[in-house]
Amino acid sequence: MSLLALAVASLALSQSASATIDAREAERLEACVAKIEIDPEEAYEDGLTWTYQGNRPGARQCTALALIALGREDEGAARLEQLANSVDGGTIDQRAEYLVQSGNAWLQAGAPEAAIVTFTNALKLKPDTPDLLVDRASAHLMLGQWSDAKKDLDLALALAPGMSIARQFRAEAHLNLDQLDAAMADVEAAMISDPENIDTLVLRGRVREAIRLSEVRVLSPDIID
Structure with a gap:
């Protein structure tokens, strides 16, 4: 806001x-x-x-x-x-x-x-005010404090499950914590309520790329001499 x-x-x-x-x-x-x-x-x-x-x-x-x-x-x-x-x-x-x-x-x-x-x-x-929790989470995200941000966003979404911005922010936290399935789930939930949000669309692309790279690593493990 x-x-x-x-x-x-x-x-x-x-x-x-x-x-x-x-x-x-x-x-x-x-x-x-x-x-x-x-x-x-x-x-x-x-x-x-x-x-x-x-x-x-x-x-x-x-x-x-x-x-x-x-x-x-x-x-x-x-x-x-x-x-x-x-x-x-x-x-x-x-x-x-x-x-x-x-x-x-x-x-x-x-x-x-x-x-x-x-x-x-x-x-x-x-x-237990959802908007305040999301505000604090945004500050944690700026500092790269992914786990702290996720805690605030978990509580915000427990109180207000339909908050699209909270889903978007939590997807960012999940992505940086390498929790890719959870990140995609949050992105998809955010897009249901706000399908044209540019930030969410960009984030979805980043999550998809992270999933693709993780699958490449699984299929092509490093060769150890």
Whole structure:
């Protein structure tokens, strides 16, 4: 899920939490998020002005998201983590959303280790959440931590068997663990729900090639002198 999509989800949560963020602040956050798509520099300036006017959580979130859109992903990620841990960070759901946004920003910044820490903290707030497990698995995959990724994806699919992206990611883990039959099974399951996904089609080709090479090795063992 994109960071701006996550921001919209976070906004929906904030609108229902009137004890934490009032309707006026929610409207201002919505306007700021919309501006990020058009002019992130101006959105950042608006966020700073809003922060100086009262340092509200919405202002800090807007500023952090604008920084991410401006290519300063690590700074934006760190600010979202601070917001999640702040006294006025809001409800558990809101804090979890800030951490999700932060984790995805860390991934964009090429810092999967930091993303794993952040997603793990989000899972402490919202355990057994399939999307969060898939997010953390993606960070493990970036680091080549195939077994750790598979554990997260196994749980995600136990909770939500129809998640195509989880099947795709687990196929990648299976492939790198040389579990080729399991990799193909996951690829085929992913294609049932999303047959036109280019990444899955490319992955299917890689799995097929790995199976072909494994069969060649079996049929043509090395000759030992």
